[in-house]
Amino acid sequence: MNPVRNGSDPPAPADACHLFDASSDAAAVLSGRGIVLGWTRGAEDLFGYPAAEAVGRSAARLAAMPEDPVRIVGIAERCRAGMGWSGLIPVRHRDGHRMEVDLRVSAVFRMHGEECFLISAHERRQRWSVGESVLDGFLTRSPVGMAVVDRQLRYVWLNDTLERLGGVPREQRLGHRLSELLPGLQTETLEGLMRKVVETGAPVTDYEYVGWSWSDPHRQHAYSTSFFPLVDADESVTGVCYMVMDVTERWNARQLLSMVNEAGTSIGRTLDVMRTAQELADFAVPRLADFVVVDLLEPVLSTAGHGTWLTDAGPASARPVMRRAGISSVREGCPEAVARIGDRVDFLPPPRDPGMLVRGEPTLVPVLDPADDLWIAQQPEWVGSITEFGLHSLISVPMRARNTVLGLTTFVRSVNPVSFQPDDVLVAQELVARAALCVDNARRYTREHVAAVTLQRSLLPHTLSGGTALEVASHYLPADPAGGVGGDWFDVIPLSGARVGLVVGDVVGHGITAAAGMGRLRTAVQTLADMEMAPDDLLAHLDDLVLRLSEEETGDGAADDGASAFLGATCLYAVYDPVTRRCTMARAGHPPPVLVTPDGRVDFPTPPAGPPLGLGGIGFETGEIELPPDSVFGLYTDGLVEAADRDMEVGMARLGEALARPGTDLDTLCRTTVQRFASGPQSDDIALLLARTHAVRPDHVASWDVPADPAAVADVRSRAARQVEAWGFGDLAMTTELIVSELVTNAIRYAAPPIRLRLLRDARLTCEVADGSSTAPRLRHARSTDEGGRGLFLVAQLVHRWGARYTPDGKIIWAEQEIP
Incomplete structure (x- = not known):
């Protein structure tokens, strides 16, 4: 393509000239340096320069404005990036008159290895003049309500659409302000916007408001309004034109969605x-x-x-x-x-x-x-x-x-x-x-x-009894429904020798799974406690149980029903002996107990810390303290002392203050303490078990050392009978003689010294025989031809219950009789 024409070159072929003929628009090709390389007939007609005078010369002489190198470089870079440019610029005709043209510059292309631009231009079009009748028909029939107000905001013109929207006839509007016609239509705000347009000359567009009109007074409508200034020849504002659209449907849809x-x-x-x-x-x-x-x-x-x-x-x-x-x-x-x-x-x-x-x-x-x-x-x-x-x-x-x-x-x-x-x-x-x-x-x-709360309450003890050794009270408060019921539990377990076991625990998690896990652990603790296990041994066996439960529920196919795995638990187990007033306890990741002595002193005795149940591999240790008579001994779960607004140490201090109220009924003390801590929604269960200690009177205990000689059985048997009669239980003297005779005889025959007999008067009459052997007694059913083997069987038939417990020095065989 070579549309260049000058005086020495031969005329360009006709088809080459047509390449630049864009109908009536002027077109030219410029080099990257601004030199005219091609010139069309349209360019000759628009600018007045023939091709011979334009080709080969700079196009800058055509512009009727000072050179702007920065702008020219910016336009060139835009075109080199593959985009065109268009704009309105002033140019000068060959005869010297000035005119404005719409100029378009194409993206850069190469011709004969040189960077080129295609330029097209046409003179700015004349504005279309509209006749008054056409304009009046357009404004009158517009679907948008329109009006013109003067500088005093009085109506001077409005179309039919606005008359229908407002419901006020045109004759009543002209010469009046909006606030005089529709006082309930946010007129103060609307007139304030119109005054702003009059003062500043800046338009206000798409202002939405809600109101009513006389055309539909029972239904609320939403309107969108725009205000524009009307100016005269010297650019002064002579009035305001505003347009109104009914946007009720759009507004209702937006409000309903909101x-x-x-x-x-x-x-x-x-x-x-x-x-x-x-x-x-x-x-x-x-x-x-x-x-x-x-x-x-x-x-x-x-x-x-x-x-x-x-x-x-x-x-x-x-x-x-x-x-x-x-x-x-x-x-x-x-x-x-x-x-x-x-x-x-x-x-x-x-x-x-x-x-x-x-x-x-x-x-x-x-x-x-x-x-x-x-x-x-x-x-x-x-x-x-x-x-x-x-x-x-x-x-x-x-x-x-x-x-x-x-x-x-x-x-x-x-x-x-x-x-x-x-x-x-x-x-x-x-x-x-x-x-x-x-x-x-x-x-x-x-x-x-x-269901979870019902299950948990059914698994918790319905009545608690500490016998003559303890006065007990408890209070359980399930978590707020948003948190879900937890696995807190407590229990009081009667043991031999007037002793009492106290236990409190907390299963990890919430819901029915935690409640069911709590029931299993409580049953296990009762079983292990009946086996007379020491607190540390009991927690060790409980730890093994939790490990097995976790393995069962996380095994292959065990979680197919969506049940949560057994995650673990904390526990504290204590045994109180009212004869010695000693309390032996061990804990597995549980908070320590609280002790309030009769003089009001508060202490948190801390037994050796053990890991939570379910970790395995770590042993538990026991701690022992003496409990003065009439002391308050409390076991609790962490839900009582822990909260979002306080840590555990602060909660424990508050618990001690709440319990240090001498003379308060134990049930009242337990209930009010929980209510004090649970003033709002609880994310975890709360369990509190309180026990007021009592001691067995010295004259309710009698003991004798027994020589390892069968001849000593008769003497110790008669002593026991006289002691029972002295206590006023003559009906039990014969039975007691038989029990003492059998238990002491077995200790002399099959155990090792030292041997000791103790009678204990409590809720029941207890006979205990201690020896230095760890051999467990075994109940046998003797055959008719056997000369022995019926001792323990006979004792079991005469007593309420019997059993054995181990001590550091051996064991104790005990038997309890109901007191008439």
């Missing part, structure tokens, strides 16, 4: 069925309705589970039994209601078909008329409320979630004069659907929580 989104954060904030129903009613008033009631089926409100009406399989012909769960009104006290919270209701909207709850179909009654609507007449309690409070429009939406019928929500308008429309039904359905999911979640969680 309402539905807000409902997601306002409804279902708790896992409580009744509170969720009330939140739905409170949210919808007055946003959507003036009066809202939420009625739920009775099985939804109960914790027993599903009822016949809860699922699609339920009989649709049956009459639903519902109770009022939520109520709200724009009137204080909800006087429109014919039923209150908790009352039984049987309201159904037309066509009064119970099957509409199953089908989930909403009902819209735009106009409530007791005189014409038969279904209202069938509910006389409603007639008086409709008449007295002007209830005029109704929407009823069934509450359903996960194919489960939950109840019915009814929206009513009275103060708002606008009847419900189909769009309102969609919003009501969306609100009810969100609330229904929250109600169903709360129902399911409540049922599971109640």
Whole structure:
């Protein structure tokens, strides 16, 4: 392509000239240095220069403005990047007159190895002049309301559309201000915006507001308004033109969407069925309705589970039994209601078909008329409320979630004069659907929580007895439903020799799994305690049990049912002996006990720390302290002393202060202490076990050393009989002689010295024989031909219970008799 023409070159072929002929536009080719390489006939006609005078010369002489190198370099770089440029620039004709052209520069290309630009230009078009009649028809028939006001904001012109929007005739508007015609339409704000336009000359666009008009006084409308200044030849503002559009549908859609989104954060904030129903009613008033009631089926409100009406399989012909769960009104006290919270209701909207709850179909009654609507007449309690409070429009939406019928929500308008429309039904359905999911979640969680609490309470001891050694009291408080029931437990276990075992523990986790794990551990502790194990040995066996439980629940296929694994537990086990007033204890990751002596001194005796149950491989150790009579000894779980606003040490100090109240009844002390710490929602269970210590009187204990000689049996037997008679238990003297005879004889024959006999008068009469052997006694059923082997069997038939426990020096065989 070589469109260059000059005086010495031959004429360019016709097809080459057409390459640059863009209809009537002028076109030229410039080199990267701004030299004209090509010139078209259109360029000759626009600028007046023939090709001979233009080609080969700089194009800068054509511009009618000072050179701007920075701008030229910027345009060149843009074109080199593959993009074009366009703009309006002044140029000078060959005859010297100035004109403005629309200039376009193409992306760079190469010709004969040189960088080139294609330039096209045309003179700026003349503005289209519109006749007055055409302009008047355009403004008058525009779908946008338009008006012109003077500097005093008085109407001087308006079109037909604005006249229809406002409902005020044109004759009444002209010469008056907006505030004089429509005082309730945010006129102060609108006139303030118009004054701003008059003062500054800056337009204000797309200002939205809500109001009413005389054309539709019973319905709220939304408008979008823009204000523009009107200027004269010297650029002074002579008035304001404003345009108005009715954007009610768009505004309503935006408001309804915002309402539905807000409902997601306002409804279902708790896992409580009744509170969720009330939140739905409170949210919808007055946003959507003036009066809202939420009625739920009775099985939804109960914790027993599903009822016949809860699922699609339920009989649709049956009459639903519902109770009022939520109520709200724009009137204080909800006087429109014919039923209150908790009352039984049987309201159904037309066509009064119970099957509409199953089908989930909403009902819209735009106009409530007791005189014409038969279904209202069938509910006389409603007639008086409709008449007295002007209830005029109704929407009823069934509450359903996960194919489960939950109840019915009814929206009513009275103060708002606008009847419900189909769009309102969609919003009501969306609100009810969100609330229904929250109600169903709360129902399911409540049922599971109640089941877990019921399970845990059934596994905890119903009555506690410390015998004559301890006065005991306990208080258990489950966690807040949001936190879920935990695995806290406690127990008081009677042991031989008037001793008492005290235990408190906490299973890791929450829910039914934790409650079930707690039951297993409590049973295991009772079994191990009955085997007379020392506290450290008991925790070691309990640790092995927790390890086995964890392995079972995390083994292959064990978690297929979704059950949580047994994660572990903490525990503290203590044994109190009222004869010696010594307390032996061991702990596995549990907080230390609290001790309040009779003089009010508070102490937290710390037995050797052991790891939580379930870790394995680490042993446990025992610690021993003396408990003065009438001391308060307390075991607790971490939920009592730990909280988000305090650490454990602060909680333990507060616990000591709460328990240091001499003379307070133990049950009262236990209950008030828990209430003091649980003033708000609890994320963890609280268990507190208190024991007030007593000591066995010295004259209720008698003991004798027994020589390792069978001849000594008769003497010790008679001593025991005389002691029992001295205590006033003559009916037990013969039985006691037999028991002492058998136990002492077995110790002399099969055990090792030292041998010692002790009689203990407590809730029962206990006979103990200690020896230096660790050989366990064994109950045998002797054959008819055997001369021996019936001693322990005979003792077992005569006593309430018997057993053996081991000591550091040997063992003790004991037998208890009921005192008449």
